[in-house]
Every structure is written in C-alpha cells, then in structure tokens.
Amino acid sequence: MISRDLKADLRHYLGEARKALVWKLDGTTEYDARRPLTPTGTNLLGLVKHAAGVEAGYFGETFGRPFPEPMPWMEQDAEPNADMWATADERREDIIALYRRVWAHADATIEALGLDAIGEVPWWPEQSRAVPLHRVLVHVIAETHRHAGHADIVRELVDGSAGLGAVRSNLPDADRAWWIGYRDRLEETAGRFRSS
Template identity: 55%
Template sequence: MTCAGTPGISNLRAPGVVGVGLPVVGCRLSALAASVDGMINDDAERLKATLVAALQQLNDAVLWKLDGLGDYDLRRPLTPTGSNLLGIVKHLASVQAGYFGDTFGHPFPDRLPWFDPAAEINADMWATPQESREFLIDLFRRSWAHAQQTFAVTALDATGEVPWWPPERRHPTLHTMLVHMTVEAARHAGHIDIIRELIDGQAGRFGGDRSMPGPDEVDWPAYVERVAAAAREAARG
C-alpha cells in the first residue's frame, strides 16, 4: 500500500504493536483493510489491526489540525458551548487514556485532575493558561502509546469494566471499546474540522486531501452565496 504522509504530523506509532506502523495517514479504510489482510493471518488479529489503524488515522488528523496556529487560536472558543481545538485534544487524550487503560486493568500512569470528582464540569474540554500546547499534545501522544500497549496484550473479545456505564454495558470487550473510541474520535475530528475552518479557512482531513476541491476547482465565495440563496428561497416558501 502506498499512501502519502502528511507534513507536520508527528508519528504516533509505537514499535512492536499489532496494527501500527502502517502508513495510514490519508488512506481510505478499504486500503487499510487490504494492507492488514495481507499482513496478518488470524481473523481476530486482522480485525483488531484494522480497527486500530482506523483510530490511528483519526488521531493523526486531529493533531494535524493544530499545525500553524498560535496559542490564542488553539484555545479560543468558537461555538456557544465553548468548543475549542486544544480542549478537544485534551478531552480525547483523557478518554483514550481511560478507556484503553483503567478499563482493561492497565492504568495510565498520570493523574488527570480534570477528572477528579471535585473538578468543575467540562474541565477536560478547555486548556488553562498553565497547560501548554506542548503538554497537551504530549499527553495525547502518550495516551495513544499507552493504548497501543493495551492492544498488544489484549484480545478483541477480552472484557474490561467501565463502572459508570449501565449494568448491561458495564463490561465491554476491547472490540466494543475500539468501536466506541473510533466513533468518539470521528465525532470530535469533525468538530475540529469546522473550528479550524472558522479560524483560518483551512479545510480537508490532511494536507493535500484530494477529496476536498481546491480554489482552482471551486469558487468558494460564489458557492457559499448560492447555498445561502437557496436557503433564503426555501425559507420564503
């Protein structure tokens, strides 16, 4: 499989872990699956590797969206509920550390004070002035490396425990948690896409994303006005 790397993304992969080390940035999931199929014979390990690679792709895209921005733009809220780039990275790092850590008896080594019972609501969704971008990006990378250690020693059908989940769902398998975190990461990656576009117009999943038409293909201001005009016409009935 040949896939172009994305400038500005630091490698999140750790050696010796099933499903990592694949050149996944910018690849379609079908290509990921095809590559994994050729590397692993066991069906369960093949499925695990594909799931891990998909989550890896999302994690890489999340970090790429931070490139080139100053501290203010990384932190400032751009929705009525305060959504911001660095806060979303902090949140994803934290839930990733927990769901692939404590859940399977492999606790993340760092205390995350924003998850303490006495912490204020949404403390994991924004960066304090004392929490540098370097600290939070490193936390994100380390939480992923910690997760990879869990993947390496845990079967897909192994069960863990999430004490605050309802009793009928309290003991998810690793398979369930990989799907859960992929949905979580994809949802927040979409938020990050929109926030970054609002800041400086950068769009696409990664550098050179060919699925995103360039300015030589689409007159974006004219396109936006056409969409807005259609909305106004529809509202008039």
C-alpha cells in the same frame, strides 16, 4: 475468534482520527488554538485534551491498565467540562505530548489483549459496563472521529483551513473563487426557505 486483520483495521482508523485531530492545531496561534468558537465553548486544544482523557480511561482503567499520569480534569469531582479547555498553565506542547503518551499506552493495551477481552467501563450504566475490547475500540474510534470533525469546523472558522490533513484534504481541488460561489449558491438555495 476475531482475526488480527480486524484489529489492524480498527487501529488504522483510530490512528487516522488521532492524526487528523492533532493536525488541526498545526499553524494556529496560541489564541486560536484555545479560543471558543461555539456557544458551548468548543476549541481546538480542548478537543485534544478531552481525547487524551477519553483514551486514557477507555484503554486504561476499563481494562485494569490505568494510565500512569494524573489527569485531574477527568476526576469525578472535577469542574464540569474541565477536560474541554486548556488552562493558562497548560501548554499546548504538553497537552499534545500527553495525548501521544496516551496513544502509546492505549496501543499497548490494544496489542496485549484480544478483541474479545472483557473490560468494565465504570462510568457506563451498570447493566452495560462489561464490554469487549472490540466494542471499546469502535466506540473510541467513533468518538475521536466525531471530535476530529468538530476540530475541522472550528479550524475552518479560525482561518479557513479545512480537510483531513496536509497531504490529503479530501475536499474538491478548487480555488477561493469557486468556494465563494459554491457557498453563495447554497445560501441562495437556503434563502428560499427562510420564511418556512
């Protein structure tokens, strides 16, 4: 039997990823929250919308506890990547509030079930659909942290803001001049390999 301490650890890391992802929207303009900054369209608000859909599915449908609100962007017949951006009619506040409601729903599922409880992920290959809550938690933690990393880079491209959060950045405590020198040194080193 898996201990409750392990469940608490997993919930902690999921919570940290959630908070980091949402924090990346703080202080951005509506334009900067939505604008695509990579060739594949990665944007801050879309990452939050996607994460809401992911958690609703994994901690809802997978365990027979469907999230009660419709998410048409997650339906089988939705436009490709509909979950990765916010339409003009979708407000930032509504997407963040939705994500927080999904958190509550997911947390209730996690609390109600043992880590060895088996669910079925209908969008996974048939031979690997039956999975314990423990594996789903690890999968969603990894995915959420991955998207929080995407958000970190996108936010840095928007206005230079970087780090884990407002209180603890997890970056060296250095001024702008140090960072410029550091980046220049990396560029100089990389430049030595430009022709290879």
